[in-house]
Amino acid sequence: MNILFTSFVCGVHAVCRSFFTAAALLVFICCSGHPSSARVPSADTTARRVAGDSGNAGGRTLLPVGVSRESVQLLERLQNANRQVTAEVLPSVVTLDVVETRKVRVRDPFGGFPWFFFRGPEGPGAGPGGGSGNKGEAEEREYKTEGLGSGVIVKKTGKTHYVLTNYHVAGKANEIEIKLHDGRIVKGKLVGGDQRKDIALVSFEDADPNIRVAVLGDSDAVRVGDIVFAVGSPLGYTSTVTQGIISALGRFGGPGNNINDFIQTDAAINQGNSGGPMVNIYGEVIGINAWIASSSGGSQGIGFSIPINNVKSDIESFIQYGQVKYGWLGVQLVATDADTVASLGIAKGTKGVLAAEIFLGSPAHKGGLKPGDYCVKLNGKEVKDVNQFVRDVGALRIGQTAVFDLIRGGVPMTLSVRITERDEKIVNDYSKLWPGFIPLPLTEAVRKRLDLKASVRGVLVSNAQSKSPAALMGLKSADIVVAVNDQRVSSVREFYAVLARQTREVWFDVLRDGQTLSTVRFRF
Numbered sequence: 025m026n027i028l029f030t031s032f033v034c035g036v037h038a039v040c041r042s043f044f045t046a047a048a049l050l051v052f053i054c055c056s057g058h059p060s061s062a063r064v065p066s067a068d069t070t071a072r073r074v075a076g077d078s079g080n081a082g083g084r085t086l087l088p089v090g091v092s093r094e095s096v097q098l099l100e101r102l103q104n105a106n107r108q109v110t111a112e113v114l115p116s117v118v119t120l121d122v123v124e125t126r127k128v129r130v131r132d133p134f135g136g137f138p139w140f141f142f143r144g145p146e147g148p149g150a151g152p153g154g155g156s157g158n159k160g161e162a163e164e165r166e167y168k169t170e171g172l173g174s175g176v177i178v179k180k181t182g183k184t185h186y187v188l189t190n191y192h193v194a195g196k197a198n199e200i201e202i203k204l205h206d207g208r209i210v211k212g213k214l215v216g217g218d219q220r221k222d223i224a225l226v227s228f229e230d231a232d233p234n235i236r237v238a239v240l241g242d243s244d245a246v247r248v249g250d251i252v253f254a255v256g257s258p259l260g261y262t263s264t265v266t267q268g269i270i271s272a273l274g275r276f277g278g279p280g281n282n283i284n285d286f287i288q289t290d291a292a293i294n295q296g297n298s299g300g301p302m303v304n305i306y307g308e309v310i311g312i313n314a315w316i317a318s319s320s321g322g323s324q325g326i327g328f329s330i331p332i333n334n335v336k337s338d339i340e341s342f343i344q345y346g347q348v349k350y351g352w353l354g355v356q357l358v359a360t361d362a363d364t365v366a367s368l369g370i371a372k373g374t375k376g377v378l379a380a381e382i383f384l385g386s387p388a389h390k391g392g393l394k395p396g397d398y399c400v401k402l403n404g405k406e407v408k409d410v411n412q413f414v415r416d417v418g419a420l421r422i423g424q425t426a427v428f429d430l431i432r433g434g435v436p437m438t439l440s441v442r443i444t445e446r447d448e449k450i451v452n453d454y455s456k457l458w459p460g461f462i463p464l465p466l467t468e469a470v471r472k473r474l475d476l477k478a479s480v481r482g483v484l485v486s487n488a489q490s491k492s493p494a495a496l497m498g499l500k501s502a503d504i505v506v507a508v509n510d511q512r513v514s515s516v517r518e519f520y521a522v523l524a525r526q527t528r529e530v531w532f533d534v535l536r537d538g539q540t541l542s543t544v545r546f547r548f
Contacts, residue, residue, distance in 0.1 A: 120174065460492025
């Protein structure tokens, strides 16, 4: 069975909404049936009643036999609680109609045929769209894509209101219309968006003092089993509320290369829900609904929401800079499996992330981090996985000094590093990525695949980056490094330990195709 990872924005147009409305009306008519076909309660059910305490003009409601007054009162309290939550959050939820315009240069294979017969082969406007009419000449064409999504008002400054939504809803929008809870439509403006977190901030101007701003909760406090509500405009049906529970925490995946973990819920989420809030029983926003896993394209009770704590600080960053300002450490991280952890000499079950490579000249390099350092805490907070570590580093203030608890060569140690702003140019400059590959242990599976003898000791070169120091030295993926600066290495731990002691130049002895070779020397 194919599983679809669906983000809910694309392709719900005004005409689509009209179709859904008509379809819903048709279903209603078909399902209503003739009055004579309606099921009539049995005389036994309707004849026996007991007095309750509320409802009709006489102040008493008749209850079916077997339903206690206490049970009804409990359900009434639950119902009233649901009403209070929805009344709290609905006024702050909006619908976003977005238009994304793309300009693409395309070639006309017919050279303007048949238009050139009527407009002439020369001069402006000779071909369709203002092209020259010459066969094969590229011309620029504009394409517009409409979409629908949801959002939640999270901040107000004077007349300016800010709406938090998904990047895939409004991150590339050229035109935005916002439908408020009271039905009014206002023009929206994109403040900023971040694809790595799949969030965007949109603003609109309105002097109405009664426009509600949502209360942001604490997503770190939620637990599996908590009752939650998903609010938004699924399939264009505005102000829709569904209820469920938190099914799981710390989920990963979904469309795109996001760095979020996700809250999983069984509350129904469908197309158009993207960007709408997930709220707790107190009416506080604890997440931004983002995507579902589905084999049909519709809700199957597996929906995912971005924890609000992941993005709280980004709201101000969007307002101030128009983008998320990420703190930058300058390390290449890898998720570790049991074999890698064991080869590092680290106790089984120790959570953390491996700084497999370091960017030369980065904050990490200047602060003393080295390839092979296993980070277990950041500012006293336990490191659980790569994505969480990336988010936590990114959330650090530019210029802030961060404290890292790490394990190097089996020895615990602490380092302080001054964080700088993430620079995309440096991040993509692999000439500064040291050593430029990830060493892996020679497991039995690796030995079998490469047909290595049991006597061979060393580490496997994997993910060798082009233009990196490793590439300049002549290393290739699937090489076996057997020595560093003429010192034998038999494990990942030994490799990193010897590498960490080198301060001026490094060379490797490599086993390739049964022969031992020495690489050129890399000087720092």
